[in-house]
Amino acid sequence: MNEKMNFNPGPTALPDEVLTKAQTGLNKELHSGISILEMSHRSQEYQLIHDNAKSELRHFLAVPESHDILFLQGGASLQFTMVPMNLLSKYNTAYHIVTGSWAEKAFNESQKIGKTQLLASSKHTTFDRIPKRSDWNVDVFNTPSYLHITSNNTIYGTQWQDYEDLPDLPIVMDISSDVGTKDIPWDRVTLAYAGAQKNLGAAGVTVIIINKELLVDHDTERPIMLDYNAHAKKGSLHNTPPAFNIYVLGLMVQWMNQEGGLQEFEDRSNKKSELFYRIIDQSNDFYKGHAEKSSRSKMNVTFKLPTSELNEAFLRKANEAGFVGISGHRSIGGCRISLYNGIEMEACEKLAHFMETFKQVHSN
Numbered sequence: 001m002n003e004k005m006n007f008n009p010g011p012t013a014l015p016d017e018v019l020t021k022a023q024t025g026l027n028k029e030l031h032s033g034i035s036i037l038e039m040s041h042r043s044q045e046y047q048l049i050h051d052n053a054k055s056e057l058r059h060f061l062a063v064p065e066s067h068d069i070l071f072l073q074g075g076a077s078l079q080f081t082m083v084p085m086n087l088l089s090k091y092n093t094a095y096h097i098v099t100g101s102w103a104e105k106a107f108n109e110s111q112k113i114g115k116t117q118l119l120a121s122s123k124h125t126t127f128d129r130i131p132k133r134s135d136w137n138v139d140v141f142n143t144p145s146y147l148h149i150t151s152n153n154t155i156y157g158t159q160w161q162d163y164e165d166l167p168d169l170p171i172v173m174d175i176s177s178d179v180g181t182k183d184i185p186w187d188r189v190t191l192a193y194a195g196a197q198k199n200l201g202a203a204g205v206t207v208i209i210i211n212k213e214l215l216v217d218h219d220t221e222r223p224i225m226l227d228y229n230a231h232a233k234k235g236s237l238h239n240t241p242p243a244f245n246i247y248v249l250g251l252m253v254q255w256m257n258q259e260g261g262l263q264e265f266e267d268r269s270n271k272k273s274e275l276f277y278r279i280i281d282q283s284n285d286f287y288k289g290h291a292e293k294s295s296r297s298k299m300n301v302t303f304k305l306p307t308s309e310l311n312e313a314f315l316r317k318a319n320e321a322g323f324v325g326i327s328g329h330r331s332i333g334g335c336r337i338s339l340y341n342g343i344e345m346e347a348c349e350k351l352a353h354f355m356e357t358f359k360q361v362h363s364n
Helices: 016-024 044-061 075-087 101-113 228-233 243-259 261-281 308-320 345-362
Strands: 067-072 093-098 116-121 144-150 171-174 189-195 206-211 300-304 335-338
Touching: 016 243, 044 067, 044 243, 044 261, 067 228, 075 093, 075 101, 075 144, 075 171, 075 189, 075 206, 075 228, 093 101, 101 116, 101 144, 101 171, 206 228, 243 261, 261 300, 261 345, 308 335, 308 345
Parallel strands: 093 116, 093 144, 144 171, 171 189
Antiparallel strands: 067 206, 189 206, 300 335
């Protein structure tokens, strides 16, 4: 069987070392005759796994003690509802900058919960950029509660390069697709959330990093399963957690810490993305990127070829060569190369070589 190199946008590749250790977690003999899949979440054995994952993640992301780490379920999509349900009072307004489909979904869900205003959007340019501050609708500001942004846009391939221009508001960030590749300004970020299946492990667990000042009892009828404080009080064990997924997250973050930590993976992210953007920029529009250069994502490189026939041929030949998951999202088509932390540089170099060869064969 040909080797497969996984560039899926999520769930995505996990390092062989992590996969091997995850398999041992299924072995009953290593856990007093009980597999992790069978283990009680109230047991001392599982508590060690849970605490280790939390400790490794706090170290990796340099999360200060002012913030708690929760392991919940429902994916990042559930957070589109939980965030305003917990943070948005009836007297305040949630502001959103919409830079892609997931950011738009978060904005739409927030409107169902309370007063929500659009501060800026790049929808009118097919989400090909991060809106400049000069394009923000600052006239809407009124009793702000927080600003919600999505740090990386997986579908269209844009990313916030820095957060210096953001207004002096508590920031809520969906960091699902670039967590673990850049510093997060925790002094400004009141809450960050991420589905694990791109950079932190396997699908099934969602990480919430929340300022402890927000974890207070509220006199509301909020469902307990949608209350951050209820989960924090129980150490994310209010109900049965996705134990095996938390175990895999712990393994993945431990591996990243051992490999050199956040700075190392930021450097790797830069090198991997630069490899592909250099090919795109030097291709004379044979490969045409979707995102503006100033907003390019280091996680998701999106581009099209000159014709639909060439697009189809490229994807077909890439699949035959063992490159999996590089078809563009159905909403924009083309191609998309996802470069999460579990994807090895060697695989990127092979795909880059394939792109160069394909261009040489098919360009005029």
